[in-house]
Amino acid sequence: MKRRSFIALAAAPAVAPLLVSCSGDSPQVEVFTWWTGPGEGEGLAELERLFKEANPDVEFVNAAIAGGGGDQARAALATRLQASDPPDSFQGHAGEELADYVDNGVIEDLSALFESEGWNDVMHPGLLENITRDGKVYAVPVNIHRANLLWYNVSILEEARLSPPQSWSELIEQNATLSEMGVTTLSIGSAWTQLHLMETVLLGELGAETYSGLWTGQVDWRSAEVVAALETFTEVLKVSNVSEAAADWQPQLDKIVDGTAAYAVMGDWVYSYLTTNLGLVYDQEYSAAETPGSVGVFDYLSDAFTLPVGAKQRENAEAWLKVCASVEGQDAFNTKKGSLPARTDTDQSLYTDYLEWNLGQWLDPATVVVGSLAHGAVARPGWKTEIETALGVFVQEGDAAAFAAAVADAYQRTTG
Amino acid sequence: MRRFRKAFPALLLISPSLILVGIFVYGFLGWNLRVSFTSWQGFAPTYDFVGFENYAALMDDPIWWRDVRHVLVFTLVFVAGALAVGFLLALLMEKGVRGENLFRSVYLFPMAISFIATAIIWRGLLNNGSGDSTAGINKLFAYAGLGFLHSDWHKSDSGWAIAAIALPAGWALSGYIMALFLAGMRGVPDELREAARVDGAGEVRVFWHVVRPMLWPTVMSAVVILAHISLKTFDLMFAIDQRSPRIETPALYMYHSVFPGNFYARGATIATVLVLGIAVIIVPYIWYTMRAERRR
Numbered sequence: 001m002k003r004r005s006f007i008a009l010a011a012a013p014a015v016a017p018l019l020v021s022c023s024g025d026s027p028q029v030e031v032f033t034w035w036t037g038p039g040e041g042e043g044l045a046e047l048e049r050l051f052k053e054a055n056p057d058v059e060f061v062n063a064a065i066a067g068g069g070g071d072q073a074r075a076a077l078a079t080r081l082q083a084s085d086p087p088d089s090f091q092g093h094a095g096e097e098l099a100d101y102v103d104n105g106v107i108e109d110l111s112a113l114f115e116s117e118g119w120n121d122v123m124h125p126g127l128l129e130n131i132t133r134d135g136k137v138y139a140v141p142v143n144i145h146r147a148n149l150l151w152y153n154v155s156i157l158e159e160a161r162l163s164p165p166q167s168w169s170e171l172i173e174q175n176a177t178l179s180e181m182g183v184t185t186l187s188i189g190s191a192w193t194q195l196h197l198m199e200t201v202l203l204g205e206l207g208a209e210t211y212s213g214l215w216t217g218q219v220d221w222r223s224a225e226v227v228a229a230l231e232t233f234t235e236v237l238k239v240s241n242v243s244e245a246a247a248d249w250q251p252q253l254d255k256i257v258d259g260t261a262a263y264a265v266m267g268d269w270v271y272s273y274l275t276t277n278l279g280l281v282y283d284q285e286y287s288a289a290e291t292p293g294s295v296g297v298f299d300y301l302s303d304a305f306t307l308p309v310g311a312k313q314r315e316n317a318e319a320w321l322k323v324c325a326s327v328e329g330q331d332a333f334n335t336k337k338g339s340l341p342a343r344t345d346t347d348q349s350l351y352t353d354y355l356e357w358n359l360g361q362w363l364d365p366a367t368v369v370v371g372s373l374a375h376g377a378v379a380r381p382g383w384k385t386e387i388e389t390a391l392g393v394f395v396q397e398g399d400a401a402a403f404a405a406a407v408a409d410a411y412q413r414t415t416g
Numbered sequence: 417m418r419r420f421r422k423a424f425p426a427l428l429l430i431s432p433s434l435i436l437v438g439i440f441v442y443g444f445l446g447w448n449l450r451v452s453f454t455s456w457q458g459f460a461p462t463y464d465f466v467g468f469e470n471y472a473a474l475m476d477d478p479i480w481w482r483d484v485r486h487v488l489v490f491t492l493v494f495v496a497g498a499l500a501v502g503f504l505l506a507l508l509m510e511k512g513v514r515g516e517n518l519f520r521s522v523y524l525f526p527m528a529i530s531f532i533a534t535a536i537i538w539r540g541l542l543n544n545g546s547g548d549s550t551a552g553i554n555k556l557f558a559y560a561g562l563g564f565l566h567s568d569w570h571k572s573d574s575g576w577a578i579a580a581i582a583l584p585a586g587w588a589l590s591g592y593i594m595a596l597f598l599a600g601m602r603g604v605p606d607e608l609r610e611a612a613r614v615d616g617a618g619e620v621r622v623f624w625h626v627v628r629p630m631l632w633p634t635v636m637s638a639v640v641i642l643a644h645i646s647l648k649t650f651d652l653m654f655a656i657d658q659r660s661p662r663i664e665t666p667a668l669y670m671y672h673s674v675f676p677g678n679f680y681a682r683g684a685t686i687a688t689v690l691v692l693g694i695a696v697i698i699v700p701y702i703w704y705t706m707r708a709e710r711r712r
Contacts, residue, residue, distance in 0.1 A: 071675065071676055072675075074675065074676045075674075075675035075676065078459065078675070078676075078678075081459070082459075082460075082461065100458075100459060100678075101459070103459075104458070104459040104460050105460075106459070182547075190657070190658055190659065190660075191658060191659035191660060192658075192659065243544070243568065243571060243573075244544050244545050244546065244549070244568075244571065245571070247539060247657070255549075260548060260549060381676045381677060381678055382457060382458065382677050382678050382679060384676075384677075385672060385673070385676060385677030385678075385679070386677065388659060388672075389479060389661075389672070392659065392660070392661030392664070393479070393661055395661075396573075396661055396662070414457070
């Protein structure tokens with residue numbers, strides 16, 4: 001049996017139900033995402049509504065796969081791409097995750113579309129850089145999330161007469177006061193939230209420039225400076241509930257809400273969870289600050305849509321991308337999801353509360369933009385997986401030098 | 417020709433399943449083996465040949481050996497625990513409990529629940545929160561005045577943390593083991609027991625000298641079934657604490673290598689070693705049963 005047909009066979013069980021729904025030539029657009037949760041599901045529905053208004057004859061097929069920051073969805077997507085049966089458009093994280101698709105030749109160059117629609121002038125320049133490879137643009141970004149945020153319980157801090165820490169050592173110092181009150185200083189969730197935390201500790205301790213150098217090979221992981229920052233991370237874990245870590249990020253934040261913990265590091269999808277799902281008031285019951293040592297830095301991640309090579313209904317896929325890039329599309333989606341628009345010319349009055357503060361920082365030319373490790377912006381999937389595995393051992397055993405060596409080795413193996 | 421004509425209808429009848437099993441089981445086993453000899457890392461398939469390089473790398477990989485140790489600990493605790501509990505339940509049933517049918521079903525029900533659902537229930541039960549956030553089994557302990565039994569379960573620092581996962585696994589399968597033992601015990605002819613009793617044996621001696629020797633085939637089947645389930649168990653650990661290094665087994669390492677890491681060759685290598693490991697348990701068993709059947 002030929003190799004290709006073998007792979008097709010391997011994919012058959014996964015694809016069969018989709019084939020049934022795709023039969024015939026009726027105009028449609030199949031959009032693949034991992035947006036099913038609260039906020040993001042509604043956001044996608046808004047985009048779907050706008051798409052149908054603009055393209056009433058085209059059926060919108062929502063091929064979303066739920067779960068875990070997209071890991072399950074990406075596994076299913078990989079199978080479909082290898083079988084040369086791509087959806088008409090799929091979601092990916094801007095940065096290295098997309099670059100991996102580019103290098104494997106599974107997504108198309110969108111430069112012409114960007115040119116004709118004039119998107120080059122309206123997308124945030126820092127972001128545009130991250131979806132461009134060798135001068136070609138490969139994806140249409142719909143939103144911006146921020147990862148370097150420290151969420152806290154306002155009344156606990158008032159009671160303790162503390163303000164959000166400016167450095168990680170200050171956070172560790174605050175532990176004395178907080179533990180006296182019977183409050184956990186830092187709430188932690190499952191393994192990926194620990195990766196997220198580590199990235200913000202590195203960012204705060206090393207500064208934006210060195211942090212960015214970690215991902216390009218310019219900064220040596222084994223250097224004394226990096227190892228010292230990693231040791232700070234183990235100190236931070238000691239003032240956390242890592243031994244009783246919550247099962248996911250929502251229960252991690254629930255500890256802030258019920259007042260058993262003071263701080264939690266998490267991205268700003270927290271805002272829509274706490275405001276919309278739990279009905280809390282921003283700046284009164286909970287608030288957010290930059291993670292220690294990262295004032296003026298924006299640790300971003302962005303969801304973007306692509307045009308896969310061999311998309312069955314290319315025209316409709318382009319129509320979909322146009323909806324994603326439009327001002328109406330970006331505003332409708334992001335106000336539901338609780339994220340920022342990737343365009344810089346949208347209606348800023350729609351973004352209130354936390355989003356207003358955050359949008360101001362994002363658009364401020366003085367803000368330094370760096371990419372998130374935990375969310376696919378700076379490390380290839382292979383390297384990131386190896387970092388996650390090594391981090392599990394590191395959190396357990398606390399050997400910073402061994403972890404740094406493992407990460408550096410993995411970089412050699414996965415990019416070499 | 418005549419033999420062919422005689423065998424043909426039978427062959428025709430089993431051919432659909434033969435073809436499907438041939439492709440979807442043996443075909444993919446072969447493909448997996450092929451991939452394990454390549455350097456396929458990354459999105460696009462690479463079909464080169466690197467010999468046993470991946471196997472050598474795996475043998476040098478501390479993560480692999482950590483996971484192997486985990487699965488051995490898990491298997492030991494799970495198989496022994498489920499056997500002991502299943503046997504005890506069967507013994508009590510066999511003595512004649514009122515409402516035996518009801519109990520039998522109740523104990524069997526957990527097996528009907530998928531491991532994922534079981535895991536999500538037990539994720540709550542095995543909560544290790546302390547103080548105000550005490551929950552699950554620890555809370556039951558506290559209510560019963562047994563607070564000192566508070567355990568960190570699978571989040572414990574001990575190398576045996578994964579043994580806690582044997583609780584949900586055993587909970588799910590000991591009812592099934594009970595059914596196996598019960599069938600085994602009921603299969604012992606009453607005449608044999610009667611004869612022993614006539615010879616003056618007490619109930620304990622009847623069990624030890626008459627029933628026990630006839631239960632060995634049941635024990636064998638139970639051990640093989642449990643051990644191979646244990647080696648494959650994936651969903652329980654996956655759903656109870658995702659990506660926790662304390663409860664990672666080779667099956668999970670395989671999955672995480674491929675999705676989303678794209679280490680296809682390493683994943684295939686782990687899968688091949690796992691198949692061999694399961695074969696070590698199952699092949700002697702099949703050989704043994706086939707021989708036993710031929711003797712009959």
